[in-house]
Amino acid sequence: MYLASLTWKKLEEKITEETVALIPLGSVEQHGPLAPLGTDYFIPEEFAKRVEAAYPDKIMVLPTMPYGVCPYHASFPGTIDMGIEILSEVMTRIAMSLMDTGIKKMIFLNGHGGNGPSLDKAALAVYKRGGLAAIVDWWTLAGELNAKWAGGHGAGQETSVMMALKPEWVNMKDFFPANIHHVSDSLQNTHISIVTFEKGSVRIIRDVKDVTSSGAYGGTDAPEDANREWGEEILKGVTEYLIRFIAEYFKVSLSREKN
Ligand SMILES: [Zn+2]
Numbered sequence: 001m002y003l004a005s006l007t008w009k010k011l012e013e014k015i016t017e018e019t020v021a022l023i024p025l026g027s028v029e030q031h032g033p034l035a036p037l038g039t040d041y042f043i044p045e046e047f048a049k050r051v052e053a054a055y056p057d058k059i060m061v062l063p064t065m066p067y068g069v070c071p072y073h074a075s076f077p078g079t080i081d082m083g084i085e086i087l088s089e090v091m092t093r094i095a096m097s098l099m100d101t102g103i104k105k106m107i108f109l110n111g112h113g114g115n116g117p118s119l120d121k122a123a124l125a126v127y128k129r130g131g132l133a134a135i136v137d138w139w140t141l142a143g144e145l146n147a148k149w150a151g152g153h154g155a156g157q158e159t160s161v162m163m164a165l166k167p168e169w170v171n172m173k174d175f176f177p178a179n180i181h182h183v184s185d186s187l188q189n190t191h192i193s194i195v196t197f198e199k200g201s202v203r204i205i206r207d208v209k210d211v212t213s214s215g216a217y218g219g220t221d222a223p224e225d226a227n228r229e230w231g232e233e234i235l236k237g238v239t240e241y242l243i244r245f246i247a248e249y250f251k252v253s254l255s256r257e258k259n
Helices: 008-014 039-054 084-101 113-128 138-145 156-165 228-251
Strands: 020-025 059-061 105-110 132-137 188-191 194-197 200-203
Touching: 020 039, 020 084, 020 228, 039 059, 039 105, 039 138, 039 156, 039 228, 084 105, 084 113, 105 113, 105 228, 113 132, 132 138, 132 228, 138 156, 138 228, 156 228
Parallel strands: 020 059, 020 105, 105 132
Antiparallel strands: 188 194, 194 200
């Protein structure tokens, strides 16, 4: 079910104790020279559609929240930043409105790391009102399911998924190698904001343009290796996992009675 497609009367009829709301959200921000600005909201929206198709009577998909928290990308054109406080407020109000409507279980299908703190806050507000909210960071999940599906930013993982979904928005011919500026010779970045030292890693936050000249940052996923088959494999693997996870999530009792 899609919330936007129903009348209030139909919505009232269709909501049950089991209904789970899926709230896709992302960010509008630079994704290097290959992938489009809308990458981070477009992908979660697609996961929501695929999961809805598996449970059309029990899943309620909300309109996608395209904007997120991305101040560190602002040196590149096209970056639209909501800031942590505003996104926290928006996501909490969406969640509280769902609870007023009678939907107590929800899943934030997230496409962007910067949204994490805001989602944690909204999810806790849901819990405190007797509901439950899960947060799915698909790009992290993909790498956990299969090391070949792990990804950086605007690199092979995200670009491949966009090639599978919207090839006309991907510009492989515009590729150029990024100049990566590490924090120092002994403190090398292994992701945009992660520096690995000895066996551990530390987060050091800088303006993204000062870390990578192209805006892209690959981990094991070089942007120039992106291809459609890789993207389709990731989409399929993550979707299948989400369908299995949600089967268990439906069963979770909201009763807080403790022995
Ligand atoms: Zn992204």
